[in-house]
Amino acid sequence: MRKRKRLRFEHEPQGLILNSLVDIALSLVIGFIVTIPLFFESGIFVNAPGVAKAGASDVSDIKVNIHLLDDGAILLNEEIVTYQRLTELLPELLARSVERKVIISTEAHVRYERVITVLDLAKQKGAGQLALLRSRR
Template sequence: MRFRELRRVQAEPGMTALIDTVFLLLLFFALSSSFVMQVGISVNLPRTVSSETAVRKDVIVVVARDGRIFVNNEEVPFDSLWGRLIEELRVQPEGALILRADRDVPHGQVVRVMDVAKQAGAGRIAIATEPARKDEIPGRPAPPAEPKR
C-alpha cells in the first residue's frame, strides 16, 4: 500500500512588508529631526549635558571672545544692540533669542547682553552650549588615568 506524500507549505515572512516598515521608520526619523548649521563667527561654546537645537526663525546673538557682538551674523556695537534686537524681534516675534557666548567672555558682559535682550522684548532667551563629553558630566567619576609606560 502506498501512502501519499504530504507536501508541507513553508510560510515565509513577506519581505515587502518589512522593507516598507523600515523605509517608513527611516523617513519618519529623517523628517522629524531638525539640523541647523550655524556658520560665521567662531565661538568656543561652554559644554552642557542637555542641549536643544535652534530653529531657523530664532534670533542668533553671538558674543565673541574679543567682546564683539553679532546679531544674525552682522556685527552690532553694544550701544546699538537694543534697537537692532527690537527690529529683529519684531520681524520674528514667535522665535527665541539664542545667545552664543564664547566660554572665555566675562560673565558680566553676557549678563549685560541678556538684560538688553529682555528690555528689547525677548520672551525666550536660550544659551547655546556644546554637548558635554562623558568625562565632563558633573557627578560622574573621572575615568581612571592610563599608566605611563
C-alpha cells in the first residue's frame, strides 16, 4: 500500500493569531476613554455666596447685579427688566465691564432652576465670573 505523503507547510503557524483579540481590547479601551467624561457631572462654576457688604467698592467698574424676585420679576441694576430685555442688555454691560462679573441675589422663595437659568444666560453672554450673593439676616 502506498503511503500518502503528508503535506507540510514550509512555515508552520506558531501560536494563535491574536490580532482580533487585540483589536477588540483596543476598541474597548477607546470606547472607555470616549465615554468616561459622560459619567462625570457637568456644572457651572460659581463663587460661593458672600454676604452683601455696605458701602461702595474701591474699583469703579460696570456692575451687573441681577436680583430675582419671588413673583418672577428680574431686577438688573435695580431696574425691572423682562427676561428678553435681560438677554439684550447683558452683552452690552459685560462688554463695557473689566471684570465681567455677574452678581446674582434672590428673594427667599426663588426656585433653584431660575437661578441656574440666569447663571447660564450670563455665562452665554460672556460673563467671566459668577457670584451668588446671600442677604444678611
